[in-house]
Amino acid sequence: MELIDGKAISEQVKKEIAQEVAQIIAKGGKQPHLAVIIVGHDGGSETYVAHKVKSCEQVGFKSTRIAFEEDITEEQLLSEIHKLNEDPDVDGFIVQLPLPKHLDEQKVIEAIDYRKDVDGFHPINVGRTNIGLPSFVSATPAGILELLKRYQIETDGKKVVIIGRSNIVGKPMASLLIQKGYPGNATVTICHSHTKNLKEVVREADIIIAAMGSPKFVTADMVKDGATVIDVGTTRVPDPSRKSGFRLTGDVDFENVAPKCAYITPVPGGVGPMTICSLLKNTLLAGKKAIYK
């Protein structure tokens, strides 16, 4: 069993991005610039945004954090998005989700210029990912592809079972793994809450991608010997022994599943650290105008 070290890979990827940024700037190019809009004071969101801003610093990006109180109107938020769409210095920006209930998330996402949509949530990027065209790929699936590549895990002709059909993980993951080329050419099955005989379906997988947000759902009896297991779950389970009061728990019963695997991602330290890398990579691509002119 080999542990997929997302933390180490993410540090490596950040180093590579930092080197490229240094080269761009040395040649007189523009410093990539990511803006992040955050609404309200959700603890998780504030932590994520702080990480994103800090990561920008680490790789030499300019970053702008734009914070609004929870009572911002949709009109005000859309007006801020339009400003960022028009700002030639901002290469990419994101609106941290979830938003307060009075704001229409889909409307907000679609207001973002798709050429600056480094979260990859705009329908144009979702559609281009599905068709197999260059696009901003959403962070978690892009991070998983990067892990598969760095560990040279074969996907061609492999049976991949994705558990979970969310718009930001399950669906784009399926779109990506059925494309021609590597990492792709997989036979992909998408499972979810309505799937019958889930255990049997998952047991056939060469690669399992667990992304339904149900702690320790994937147990050892669902995993074939020698499978690769990618755990996307990050549920906060209360833990009074921790200073934070919780611990991140994956969708996989790691302790019992790991011994059967060829490769497995831990939680934390697996897929999680890769998501920020994907955001940075998309911002770099936006700065270089590598996807859209």
Add this chain to the structure above:
Amino acid sequence: MELIDGKAISEQVKKEIAQEVAQIIAKGGKQPHLAVIIVGHDGGSETYVAHKVKSCEQVGFKSTRIAFEEDITEEQLLSEIHKLNEDPDVDGFIVQLPLPKHLDEQKVIEAIDYRKDVDGFHPINVGRTNIGLPSFVSATPAGILELLKRYQIETDGKKVVIIGRSNIVGKPMASLLIQKGYPGNATVTICHSHTKNLKEVVREADIIIAAMGSPKFVTADMVKDGATVIDVGTTRVPDPSRKSGFRLTGDVDFENVAPKCAYITPVPGGVGPMTICSLLKNTLLAGKKAIYK
């Protein structure tokens, strides 16, 4: 075994559309208007376009056929598309594919205003279909959903195996069948040329959607008793006994597979007739501004 009669269903759907159009016009509403651009003189394309124009007449739509010679430049074609985008009388339009090699199909597709993209090929419509938002769904998958609905074929929790990963059938079909609701909630597997043990994978399916364009590829030993088989294949196989010189052949060995099935679509007369219905339905939706304002 029950035969899925796509021809009869398509006639029924056209009648329903015609009734709705008559009501719209009786109330002083606008007659839906579909424009079709055709480039060159490909025999198949000319036949398809003629069918589309004729179907518009049948349901009471206005239609415009715009024909160009094969040597039209990309600039000229894009300019025509921009005219149609701006024309308030045209509710929806399509560019008949394939195009001559000197024209960039993807560029042409993306030049179409997504609000008039009744073929559902624009990345925005592909993305919205994938996310599960209202969209113009591409014709073949939409036609298949309609057949499943009209025959009340259960999809919830069923194992669907899609053979073929094309942008216009396999991928959107998967997007649709994993959505919540009916027809959806299926456990979907996408197979293709790189799939290993294809026979075994297909044999587990409750519903098989064969869309790889390989005549009689799906044989009886690949089909579980009681399965539903949807045959998307329409390969022209030479047949000197026919006036046309060919016969349409599906991807399923119908003669031997049919006796095992709960439901099966014939070729011709199954999925084929439904695709024009989908185009008409999308045009009606465009005319009513039911998807986009």
